[in-house]
Every structure is written in structure tokens, then in C-alpha cells.
Ligand SMILES: Nc1nc2c(ncn2[C@@H]2O[C@H](COP(=O)(O)OP(=O)(O)OP(=O)(O)O)[C@@H](O)[C@H]2O)c(=O)[nH]1
């Protein structure tokens with residue numbers, strides 16, 4: 001075990017650093033924890049949706065909003081390198097969506113989500129979905145304070161992708177195999193991609209979806225509603241506990 | 250990738266921990282970069298050179314990068330295993346396991362002055 005050394009005296013020679021203070025993403029992780037606390041207080045389920053560029057995140061979220069937008073109070077934050085297009089597409093189906101333009105940065109950072117939340121009325125919101133920038137590398141390292149990561153992999157991609165991007169699949173709760181309507185025309189094997197993902201993350205859940213042919217969308221929406229319910233019951237639970245705690249009568 | 254911003258993070262981190270005078274005497278930085286951190290040592294070195302040259306500071310500083318392998322811990326066996334081929338399983342009992350205890354780090358491990 002390395003011993004943490006304080007640098008109050010003039011540092012000379014070799015200084016072995018404290019692992020936590022010298023962690024390069026600590027600023028991000030600090031903000032992510034603030035987001036997590038805020039979401040816990042308000043009982044909002046926060047999801048971080050990731051994939052390679054063009055795997056079908058926005059299309060799936062459009063279908064999701066159409067399907068359960070009236071059942072659950074949901075909002076969407078959507079990251080993009082340059083354009084506002086995805087937020088427009090989401091607003092077109094009636095969901096309150098806000099674009100985070102990263103200006104060329106290849107991932108969302110917790111600070112960007114935190115700032116965007118200022119421009120979003122979270123009153124009564126039960127589900128907040130963040131669509132990350134299409135990229136399986138960098139977003140994997142940036143905690144956004146989410147409850148769950150959900151990663152899409154389209155049938156138009158390689159079924160050996162999980163092992164190429166292990167961090168993402170390691171940290172995802174659910175893998176959505178998307179564009180399954182195209183399976184008959186492609187060499188993609190669902191069994192192979194599931195095996196590849198489970199080598200990395202034995203606990204990862206898997207659903208197969210097609211947003212254009214309405215395959216698996218109900219299962220996905222049920223998963224969402226279930227998680228929203230879990231989050232709410234854990235929040236009321238905690239509220240009751242803290243109530244007992246703060247009221248000694 | 251975001252190596253350039255990571256290099257800036259390195260300097261910001263050091264500048265919040267050490268004084269200007271101390272940093273004037275900085276000679277080397279040892280980074281620990283886990284295999285799962287998604288950082289490519291070569292790209293990191295290039296970014297380091299680019300930033301120090303462009304900003305004309307820390308040009309005398311050497312960057313050493315230690316790549317840390319992935320390790321998991323199995324509580325049933327009380328054993329650690331190194332993961333070589335992205336097959337996350339305990340080497341002792343063979344059970345699938347993604348309880349990663351090493352390999353995600355991205356930190357300044359040591360700094361050398363003088
Ligand atoms: N065949 C088929 N095409 C789909 C499906 N879902 C999305 N697409 C198409 O795939 C393309 C990309 O879809 P998007 O939903 O924009 O993908 P995205 O992941 O949001 O893309 P980025 O935000 O740019 O990373 C579009 O042309 C969609 O019409 C699907 O289920 N089946």
C-alpha cells in the first residue's frame with residue numbers, strides 16, 4: 001500500500017501521491033456524485049444511453065416517448081458534437097428534450113449534464129434519459145451520476161464489438177441489440193454478441209429491439225417502467241427513514 | 250480521444266497540490282494508467298509533448314506511463330486473477346466475475362523533483 005504524502009513542506013526528491021487526490025477524473029466524479037445525490041433526493045431515475053455513432057439511440061428514444069410518454073414523466077438530454085438535430089427529433093414526438101452541444105468533445109462530462117439540468121424543469125420528472133455522444137470509448141470513462149448505463153449495439157456493427165470496448169460493456173446494466181429487423185440480411189450473430197458481452201460482464205441484461213419494426217420495444221419500455229418504480233420506492237423508503245431520524249418524538 | 254484534456258488535468262492537479270516554486274523544479278511525472286482506462290500511452294505521450302510545447306511550460310518534465318493490468322477479486326476463493334483476454338472469470342474457480350479491483354485507474358502515482 002502506498003502511503004499518502006502531504007505536500008505542505010517543500011516537495012523534493014520523489015513524492016508518492018495519494019491515489020484519490022491525484023486521480024485525473026476526480027473533478028468529473030465529484031460532480032457525478034452531486035448529480036447522483038440530487039437524483040436520489042428527487043426520486044428521478046437517470047439513464048445514460050451509449051453506443052457507437054448511428055446505432056439507433058435517438059430513434060429508440062422517439063419510439064419510447066411515443067409508447068410511454070403519457071405513463072411516465074420523462075425528459076431527455078442529448079449530447080451531440082455539433083448539431084441540435086436529435087433534440088428537434090425528440091421534441092417532434094412531444095418529449096421535452098434539451099441538446100447539449102459538446103463542441104467537438106467526444107463524450108459528455110458530468111459538468112455538462114449538471115449545467116444542462118439548470119435549464120430543465122425537473123419538477124415531477126420521474127425519468128431523465130441522457131443520450132450520450134455516439135462513441136464507445138471515451139463516454140465509458142465518464143460517470144454522469146446515472147443509475148444505469150444502457151448500451152446499444154446495432155446489427156449493422158460487428159458482433160465482436162464488446163471485447164473491443166470492454167469498459168463500456170463492463171459498466172452497462174443492459175445491452176440492447178438494435179436494428180434486429182435487418183438480421184436476415186447481415187452476418188451478425190446475436191448469440192455471438194451476447195457471448196462476447198457476457199465474457200466481460202456476466203450480469204449484463206440483453207434485449208433485442210427494432211425501432212422501425214416494433215420488435216422488443218414493449219420489453220424495453222417495461223424494463224424502464226420497472227426501474228422507475230424501483231427508484232421511486234427506494235426514495236420514499238429513504239424519505240420515511242430520514243423522517244423518523246429527524247423527528248425524535 | 251481526450252488525451253489533450255487529460256494532460257491539462259495533469260497540470261491542473263499538480264498545480265493545486267504543489268507550489269509554483271516546487272513545480273519549477275519538477276523533473277518527471279509517473280502516471281498509472283489501467284488497461285480499462287481507454288488511454289493509449291503513445292497518444293498520451295504525444296499529447297503531453299504537444300501541450301508542453303504549445304504552452305511553453307514543463308518542457309523539462311518527463312512523462313512515465315505505467316500500464317496496469319486488469320485484476321478481478323473472487324470473494325468465494327479469496328483470490329485475485331489477472332484478466333488477459335477480456336474473459337472476466339476467476340482463475341481459481343472459473344466462475345464469471347466482473348469485480349474489477351485493478352485496471353481502471355488513471356492517476357498520478359509519483360512525481361519527481363530536482
Ligand atoms: N433498419 C433500422 N434502421 C434504424 C433502426 N433504428 C434506427 N435506424 C436508422 O439508423 C440511423 C441512425 O439512427 P439514430 O437513431 O439517429 O442513431 P443514433 O444512435 O441516435 O445516432 P447518433 O446520435 O448520431 O450517434 C437512422 O437512419 C435511423 O433511421 C432500426 O431499428 N432499424
Ligand SMILES: [Mg+2]
Pocket residue numbers: 057058059086131
Ligand atoms: Mg442520436
Ligand SMILES: [Zn+2]
Pocket residue numbers: 323324325326327328339340341342343344
Ligand atoms: Zn473464484
